[in-house]
Amino acid sequence: MKVSGKKDLQKLQKEGMATLFPDRTRIMVGMATCCIAKGSAEVMSALKDEIKKQGLKADVVAVGCIGLCYQEPTIEVVQPGKPKITYGEMTPGKIPSLVACIKQGKVEKQSVLYRTDKEELPLNEGRHIFSKGASLKEFKGIQEYSEVPFFKKQRKVALRNAGFIDPENISEYIARGGYSSLMNTLASMKPEAVIAEVTKAGLRGRSGGGFPTGVKWQACRKADGKIKYMLCNVSEGDPGIGMHKSLLESDPHSVLEGMIIGAYAIGAKEGYIYISSGQTLGVMRMEKAVADAKACGFLGKSILKSGFDFTVKVKEGAGAYVCGEETALIRSFEGDWGEPRQRPPYPAVSGLWGKPTVINNVETLANVPVIMGKGAKWFSSIGSEKSKGTKVFSVVGEVNRPGLIEVPMGTTLREIIYDVGGGLPKGKTLKAVLAGGPAGGCVPKKLMNLPVDYEALMQAGSAMSSGGIIVMDEGNCMVDMNKYLLSFSEEESCGKCTPCRVGVRRMREIITDISEGKGREGDVELLEKMALLIKDGALCNLGKTAPNPVLATLRYFKDEYQAHIKKKKCSAAVCKSLKK
């Protein structure tokens, strides 16, 4: 249906509400990549069969990821007049009794995790109230969403719809306030005002260095030339995280809407979404989202009768970590191998095919509709002094509740690991936390009060980067970890500049020697010196940040290096050639 005004949007909103909160049973199964890996597809087909068998009238819907990776496969049940119930660790074997309970309007007590009495609809004024669960006898003893430790300190802005909607159903996105920001923006705001709002909100790039989004947009808007491009970067090669992928699979429209608003702000008529290879499901869902948005008139000629034209194409990469770097991404786009080039000129001035180009990351763009809908003031009230809003993290490693989380900037590592992540499994002691992957660094236990904030993390020798938090216990060796991270950077180096191509390789060789008992006096000093030279001399951010993990561990775990070199000892017993 073509949307041409508020009335049409309201009609779609109503349609979406009717499927989100229907007058019959709705059963949602988490079906993002990692849910599927844990067997949610089998659970879904068992559920469909059982519903037929028991004659239950219900809609079964595949949704995205609610972040509860440790409880997957998950199922959520919505029934009129009852709180929403979430079940975890489902298997096909548990389905018959679950369906029987649903049919009787009861809770299956074995697998229930929590209930939700009211659901926040951040962009659609307020919340949807299911029912006051505590007053109903059946639900009394079950924890409410707001009391669940995993969610208590979380704040969902970018992930506002993830796991709540059918990512392939545009009306459900619209029902939760989607595309209303776009409509209001096009109807009442000049591009300059959009840029001013995003700048005022303090939105910064959600991968890499945290460059202010508004400043980037402004530079591109002001750049000479009639043809400009808007690019969305979903080139998540960063090992140890899967969040961009998850966002794309769970809520593609939020990214697309942010992108359309961005294109309007900078004056681009064409946009591309670059998705790195191996993200079949993400590509499929995004292509569907683009087609649906086009059918509704959110893309194409004179969007919502505003006179603004914009088209989007989805393009799949071929697998190279360095293509996350802006200039490499552009080269890859042009059909070449993804080698970065010297900046300036920045892509905002000379990017794709030499034209001014803005490249934003998925998470950054997913925040944009919220900023336009709720205002810069609302957005900047969340977060720390210089880092505004929230940040999505993938918390993994030695932690009780690994998952995909979103917390306000300024939240401490301790809160993330213990309050949200549930701490380390019994019998394991925290040793270090790796934030920022191969561009970041391991910080020790004593720094757990460190807030997630671009500057604070950088000062501590770590990085926000794209948001992986890997929790490590005493069974992890810092020398081995750096060997791993450096070999990653070494393999992914494009080979264009010498500091990165040769320097990172030499550092990896020295660390390998240390791990094999061949470390020499003076290696630590040599590593330090090389790290600083590479940081100064490398061409792009892959090279410039590759030595970060080594610098951080030399700062906090120097003794461990020395024990490897002088005593030929690896206390974690990871380096096989050394004694414990």
Next chain:
Amino acid sequence: MKSITKSAIDAILKKHGNAEESLIAVLKDIQNQYGYLPQEALRQVSEKLAVPLSKIFCVATFYSTFSLEPRGKNVISVCQGTACHTKKGEEVVTSLTRTLKLGADRKTTADRAFTVEKVRCMGCCSIAPAVRVNQDQYGQVTQNSVANILSKYGKA
């Protein structure tokens, strides 16, 4: 395996508008169809797009998706992301290599039934270590569960 014909490659080129900027997309389609990039196909692409073969070689060897050698019927990708590394993903590789009698420079079994590849983060970090066989995803893989997974794909 499908035989490589001039017309099949032409069809792929035509689909992408015979444009140089579509080189990566063209190579991906060829790879999808044959499981690797056959040399004769690359020569044809070079001629049609007027792109030097050397450049095509650069692109084909730069990206991890492409393979210049035929691969097995089943492609096993083992995740080498950080989370999988901390959860001993390397042992999964060792175990696969041993079971399938592969070596450091041999990634495909002699009968071309299996190819083992190391890949970067698959995005299933919470269920590390992760393995993908063709399109099927497996999590929390251990040395012991490797044989079980392989048996699903006809490995006795």
